[in-house]
Every structure is written in C-alpha cells, then in structure tokens.
Amino acid sequence: MNPRAVLVGPPGAGKTTIGELLARRLGLSFRDVDADITATAGKPISDIFTEDGEEAFRRLEEHAVATGLTEHDGVLALGAGAVLAERTRHRLAGHAVVFLHVGLAEGVRRTGLSTARPLLAGVNPRATWKALLDARLPLYREVATVEVGTDGREPDDVVDAVVSALTAKGEL
Numbered sequence: 660m661n662p663r664a665v666l667v668g669p670p671g672a673g674k675t676t677i678g679e680l681l682a683r684r685l686g687l688s689f690r691d692v693d694a695d696i697t698a699t700a701g702k703p704i705s706d707i708f709t710e711d712g713e714e715a716f717r718r719l720e721e722h723a724v725a726t727g728l729t730e731h732d733g734v735l736a737l738g739a740g741a742v743l744a745e746r747t748r749h750r751l752a753g754h755a756v757v758f759l760h761v762g763l764a765e766g767v768r769r770t771g772l773s774t775a776r777p778l779l780a781g782v783n784p785r786a787t788w789k790a791l792l793d794a795r796l797p798l799y800r801e802v803a804t805v806e807v808g809t810d811g812r813e814p815d816d817v818v819d820a821v822v823s824a825l826t827a828k829g830e831l
Contacts, residue, residue, distance in 0.1 A: 660729065660730060660731070660732045661728070661732065661753075661754060662690075662727070662728065662731050662732060662733060662734060662735040662754060662755075663685060663687055663732065663733060663734060663755065663831065664681060664685075664734050664735070664755050664756075664757055664821070664825060664830075664831075665728070665734075665735045665736075665737060665751060665754050665755065665756045665757065666678050666681075666734065666735070666736045666737065666756075666757050666759055667737050667741065667742055667751075667756060667757070667758050667759070667799050667802060667803065668739065668758055668759035668760060668761065668799060668809075669739050669761060669788070669791060669792050669795060669799075670739045670788065670791070671761050671788075672739075672759035672760065672761040672809055673759055673761070673809050673814065673817060674691075674736040674737070674739075674759060675691055675693075675736055676814050677759060677809070677814060677817050677818060677821065678691065678734045678735075678736040679734075680814055680815065680818045681734050681818050681821055681822070682733050682734040684818055684822065685733075685734070685822075685831070687732070687733035687734055688731070688732075688733035688734075689733055689734050689736070690727055690731045690733060690734070690735050690736070691735075691736045692720065692723045692724055692727055692735065692736065692737050692738050692741060693736075693738045695723040695726070695727065696716070696719045696720055696723050696738070699719060699723065700719060704716065704738075707719065717740070717743065717744060720738055720740070720741055720744070720747075721741075721744045721746060721747055724737055724741050724744075724747050724750065725746075725747075725750060728750055728751075728754065739791070739795070740791075740795070742795060742798040742799055742801075742802055743795070743798065748798065748801060748802050751802040752802075754804075755804055755805075755825055755828070755830035755831070756802050756803045756804050756805075757803065757804070757805050757806075757807060757821050757824070757825065758799040758800060758802070758803035758805070758806040758807070759807055759809050759817070759821075760799075760806055760807065760808045760809060760810075761808075761809045761810060762810045804825075804828055804830060805821070805824035805825060805828055805830070806824075807820045807821050807824055808820075
C-alpha cells in the first residue's frame with residue numbers, strides 16, 4: 660500500500676489544506692503526519708519540543724512518516740521538517756511527492772509566526788523562517804517528483820495544478 664500523493668513543503672505552504680482538498684477531489688482519505696505524532700505522543704507538537712526536545716520529536720516524526728508511507732493509500736501530508744531525516748528522504752523514493760512551494764512573504768503571512776510552530780518562535784521569526792526555507796529547499800526539491808507554487812493562489816487553484824502536474828508525470 661502506498662499513498663497516491665505525499666505533500667512536502669515549509670510551514671505555511673498549505674500541506675494540510677491542499678492535502679484535504681486533493682484527497683476529497685480524488686475520492687481518497689487524507690492523513691497528516693503531524694496529527695499522527697500528536698495522537699501518539701498525547702500532546703501538541705509544541706509541548707513535545709519544549710518538554711522532550713527537537714531530537715525526540717524528530718524520532719517520532721521519522722517513525723510516523725515510515726508508518727504513513729506503508730499503511731496509507733490516500734494523500735499523506737508530512738511535517739515541514741520531515742525531509743531533514745535522510746532515512747525519510749530515502750523512503751520517499753518511488754512515491755509521488757509534491758513539493759508545495761511558498762515564498763518568504765506569503766509563508767510568513769500564512770503562518771502568522773505562530774507559537775504553535777516551535778521552530779518559528781524566537782527573537783526574529785521572519786529570519787528563522789527564511790533560514791529554514793534556505794536550508795530545506797534543496798531537500799524538498801531532492802524528494803519531489805513535482806513542484807507547485809502556492810503564492811497568490813486559492814487552494815482550489817493549487818489543487819488543480821497538483822492534479823495536472825501529477826497527471827502529466829503519470830503519477831495519477
């Protein structure tokens with residue numbers, strides 16, 4: 660069993676929103692790795708970071724991604740940092756992976772620099788968001804089979820673009 664599409668991208672790219680709409684459009688179920696982690700840990704991700712540390716969170720995340728890739732046959736959304744794990748990047752090989760790209764200004768606007776996003780909390784969240792994007796952009800592109808820009812687009816337009824891109828690649 661393999662997901663029909665796996666969504667990756669930075670905070671604010673729309674992985675959950677687009678994932679839910681894409682799943683509905685394709686008549687599939689939707690699964691969010693961050694929700695799986697929260698359910699497994701019994702606490703919000705921000706609490707995992709605060710109480711257990713980022714390393715503990717990344718271990719939970721890697722396990723949740725591996726489970727989702729083997730158990731889910733719908734649309735799977737990964738957390739923004741999931742691609743940091745080399746094993747996760749290897750596991751994504753052979754999957755239809757959609758990189759939802761969002762620029763700095765739009766990403767910051769969408770996230771609202773939320774404290775629910777632990778890596779964006781701090782003295783200069785905008786600079787932190789940019790540093791995250793700069794570091795992760797090559798990793799998103801490494802795992803992606805298609806890339807779809809989301810800046811200035813309505814969610815339905817992004818879903819149309821995702822469906823078109825995956826269809827053109829023979830992945831849908």
